[in-house]
Amino acid sequence: MTDRTDNIIVAGRSGAGKQPRIDVLVKELGLTQLSTGNIFREFVGAFDSSGFKDDIGVFFDPVKGAFVPDRVIEAALRKALPGTKEMRPVVLGLKAKYFMNRGLFVPDSITNELFCEYFSRGSYRGQVLDGYPRTPEQAFFLLDLCRKQGTRLDLVVEVENDDELIVERTMGRRICKACGKVYHVKFKPSKDGKSCDKCGSPLIQRSDDTEERIRTRLREYYDKVVPALELLRENGVPMVKVPGNVEPFTEENVRRSVMDALAPYLK
Ligand SMILES: [Zn+2]
Structure with missing residues (x-):
């Protein structure tokens, strides 16, 4: 991070305390938060509100295991939805929706496509990536994309926390x-505990905050995210760890713990 910061990835287990650290990076370095949750909400939302009611299964070729070309999907959508100006988000939403409707994980190739569209709007720089990459395949795609676009992944900031503390914190959340x-x-009860x-x-x-769901998310982190981060490191992206617990928890203490960890990279 010599002249400017291109992109920082914030990683950490669900419940580790990523958001307050992301807030610091946004405020101190003038970056924009790019969360995978928002990407899916936006594109799937664009599809849902487009009013397209026909079977979207016809756009997926089960033999090839792939969608028909985008221009074919787009042409069909244009015919059905003559009033829609921006068709690209609807096409991407349709692709994600295809898997979600069937209760399947959205494959990396589709997640990458959605991510790429979103990332391009910020010219592939100035962003804090949150929730991406989540698998080695996504990490590989991201490295390649940045190389092609001439932008950098400056740093991975991993928010550390204790698994059992994460379980306790997340289960008690209301x-x-x-x-x-x-x-x-x-840790932070309401006055009457109920309202x-x-x-x-x-x-x-x-419903996501049951012990079983939390432990599943923790396992997924070790199985997929950790190898993804390892791949980034092997490709020269430095990694710093910041504590997910600071005592006492104040904005200033969080800010200092993050900026101290980043200091060697901010010269
Ligand atoms: Zn309220």
Whole structure:
């Protein structure tokens, strides 16, 4: 990171405390957060709101295990949806939706396509990548993409935390149904323990926050994300670890722990 920062990847197990560290990078380095969750929301949302109701299975060739060419999908969509101006997001949403409708994981090739479209809007630089790459195949794609676009992956920031602490923190999480405010049964309870201090709505536990789901996500991290990060490191992307727990938890302490870890790379 000599003259400027191109891109930083923030990695860490779900529940490790990535967001406060991403906030620091956004604020201190003027980067933009690029989250895979938003990518899927946007493209799948574009497809859902397009009004296309026909069978999308016809665009997938099961023999080749691939979609028909984009121009074929686009032509069919244009015919059905004459009023749609931007067709590219609808096409990408359709591809993701095909797998989601069947309860299947969206394959890396499709995730890469969606990611690439999103990343291109920021000219492939100035971003904090969050939730990507998540597999070695995605990491390989990203390295290649940056090479072709002449941009850099400056650094991987891995937020460290203890697995058992992550389980405890995530299982105890309660969210306001109405306003989304986040509480914790032990560390940050609401006044009556049942409803939101701000708006009075009931607090719920996300269906993703059960112990089984949390442990599955932890396993996936070790099985897929760790090898992906290893691939980045082998290709010359430096990695720093930052603590996911700072005591006491204040904005300034989080900021300092992140910026101290980055200091050797910010010369
Ligand atoms: Zn609320």
